[in-house]
Amino acid sequence: MDIFAKNIESLKISNYNLASKILTFLNQSKLSFRVDENLNIYDSRKRYLYENKEQINQFASSILDGSKNYPFIFIYGIANGELVKNLSFKFKHIFVFESEIELLILALNIIDISEELKNYKIILLDPNALDFEIQVAMFFDHQDILEYLSLYKLFASSLYYKDFFSNEILKVNEICIKTADVAIRNADRTCYLPLLTYKQFLCNIPTMLENIPFQRLLNQRKNTFDTAIVVSAGPSLAKQLPLLKKYQNKAFIFCADGALSILLKENIKPDYVTNLDFSDWAINFFKNIPNLNDALIMLECATHPNVVQFLKDKNVSLVLRNKNLYMRYNLNDFGYIDTGTHVSHFSYTLALALGFKNIIMIGQDLAYDEKGNSHSNGYYYTEKSKEEYFSDTLEVEAYGGNKQIKTHIFWNDYRIKLEYLFACNQEVNFYNATEGGARINFTKEISFKNVCENLLHKEKPKFENLKPLTKNRSSKLIAKFFAKLKQDKQTCENLLNDAKALKEALDNILSKDIILPLEFLQNVHKNISSFNEILANNEFVQDEALRGIFAYRGYLISCAIRDTNDEREYLFAYIKAYKEWLKEFLEKLNTKYESILEALNTK
Incomplete structure (x- = not known):
């Protein structure tokens, strides 16, 4: 299978509509862009996307300098694909906006990014798609993206895009900023509503099952x-x-x-x-x-x-x-x-x-x-x-x-x-x-x-009344539910203990009035990363009741990322931010724990 075919098959997984649009274009149109012997793309007026290889490296360095410690970046323009491929080793995700279908086709013919597309490491989005804003909203709603949305910044991949796609870049930037604002606003750090509805859900279970x-x-x-x-x-x-x-x-x-x-x-x-x-x-x-x-x-x-x-x-x-x-x-x-x-x-x-x-x-x-009414007559x-x-x-x-x-x-x-x-x-x-x-x-x-x-031409059918489960079946499900809830209680206690221990350790570290060496800070960062891994793989804590507090974790760490490029200073700021986050995390986790205790006590 050639490079283009591999890329298209992978693109079908991450953005099926864009893959279909590319294939339809190939069947109906001729390309006006061309590729020279050095695999650089130029348009019908012989204007190159990159003048030489050095320009690719210059843009890569500029982007890396402006996104140190970022988990993901946003780039307008795929160019010949080389820049995006090179940067993919540095980030968890790269969002690439490309409105020119021809440039997508050529890039996908030049460089193999099939694995990156398949694994959502590189995410290609078409700003001309009718559901573009919906696609952006969908990705921004993912937990690992949502956490760090305050770091959003849009880079151009070459001078060509800055010169000839400036309006498109502004439009995409506006949509992303607006969508990010909505996502961040909805991720309430207090977790008030999710924790309230969790408590009410536990209370409603017996009635639901009957x-x-x-x-x-x-x-x-x-x-x-x-x-x-x-x-x-x-x-x-x-x-x-x-x-x-x-x-x-x-x-x-x-x-x-x-x-x-x-x-x-x-x-x-x-x-x-x-x-x-x-x-x-x-x-x-x-x-x-x-x-x-x-x-x-x-x-x-x-x-x-x-x-x-x-x-x-x-x-x-x-x-x-x-x-x-x-x-x-x-x-x-x-x-x-x-x-x-x-x-x-x-x-x-x-x-x-x-x-x-x-x-x-x-x-x-x-x-x-027009009269300022929000609801109908009779509300x-x-x-x-x-x-x-x-x-x-x-x-x-x-x-x-x-x-x-x-x-x-x-x-x-x-x-x-x-x-x-x-x-x-x-x-x-x-x-x-x-x-x-x-x-x-x-x-x-x-x-x-x-x-x-x-x-509306034919009468709708009538149905017999629906019946609930038998009392025996309902009782078995209720018993099964409370057995699971007891497991959740134990899981929650373990997480509370681990989080308290980590916070106490960070309190102790940050209370020392000395300059902490880089190697020591790196080891502390590894310990925090290990705890984050535990949280990420725990179904109880990742059930979305605490979604807002995890978004707040990303916000605090984003502040540390923006404040400095020096590694020691960044790690110190990261640890300080994480300690602050643990305080609120413990509070919200304890609220969830109390809801479990209340449900078990009223069983």
Whole structure:
């Protein structure tokens, strides 16, 4: 197999769409760039990407000087591939942005980077791809990248790119900075919400195991009907209610909890009601509601226990998220699904899990209307959240694309997450029939009237009521769960002891009023690295409940990396930063430990 074929096969693993785009280009177009006898690339005007070999070395030295101790770097331009290949030995990952398909083709013909592509050491990204921002967001969400995102810096691989691709470089840089900001903001160092939901998940387990298993729902209903309508409580919902009532028997209706009372008031009965609130104020959405008959209330496994208890006698299923935090308990009958961080996301992923091919969206504004309303008429709390309206707002492209509209920073984060979800499921038709609010990419904007007339022709089927597990089966699973939890308790105690011992050692080292020799600091760094290795390979501590505190570890170490290029000074700053991190790590780990003790004591 020649170099190009090997590279393409490896690229299919890391970026299949880019590999396909390259092959399609080769079949349809001729190359305008050329390669000389020295394997240097030049364009149709004889402008070289590198004037000579020395330029490659100069750029390599410049990049290395500006990224000492960095775990990864970002480069615009693959050039002839030699620079990227040479640098790959210095970093865990190299992100390479290249918008010129011809240059990718030539580079992949010149130099073998197949192993680096296969192992994600070199990551090639096409800034012209429709889902480019989604790809960047996906990589930035990886733990080993997220930790050090504050070190983000974009390098150009040659003067050629600086001269002729300056606009493209600025655009890529802007997207990366914006995406990094979102990722860093979402990685809360306090771990408040993940640790809270972990505690609530442990509390909900017995109730979950006594209710309808998610897999029974899938076994009964998956791929039995094509079209679903997902109803959110945005300000545009009211105008869609007459049509929704007319067509309610011709599509399965997924209703966010906040829209439930609005639908019931219009005598519209949803098939599924979703909730994932970590606070118990959501009980108000379910108070004084009539019998939902066949509607299934879908709760996320970490929904507030008071909400779970309030609804436990209704037609309820608690669903495990598809995260390590929940999957490691092997309760497969009750999972798994990406419930996301807001209730409508849960509705979409539930509809996807049930095999719907057409998903119609209404009330999904994710923006304020012209009157400043944040929710629809009839929303339980109020149509307008004044506190939100005057803080943390920004302008985004509106539905239809012909103007800007005001949204909230959190809603904009939700929109980005939805776009990622939709981009990953492009075999499904997402019809945005909201007719208002923010534009959501990877959806088809269409009026609710038209999409109903085009798709909704036949009656939806009826299903028998789903049953929970037998008491015997449920009891066995509960016993199995608590046995695993006891193992977690012991693991947590061991980690707490190891972390305390390491912190005490670092306290002692840093308290000495002497200049510590380089060799000694290197040995301390090795000991820290060994502890990091233990943490990295421990499933209990890597279950994402402590994701934010690990991101904080990277932030502190990044500060040490930026502050100095001198190795001794860097190692001293690294050790000092790590000691500071251990203090917070111990605090968060102990919080998790207390949740385990509480769950075991209430068994």
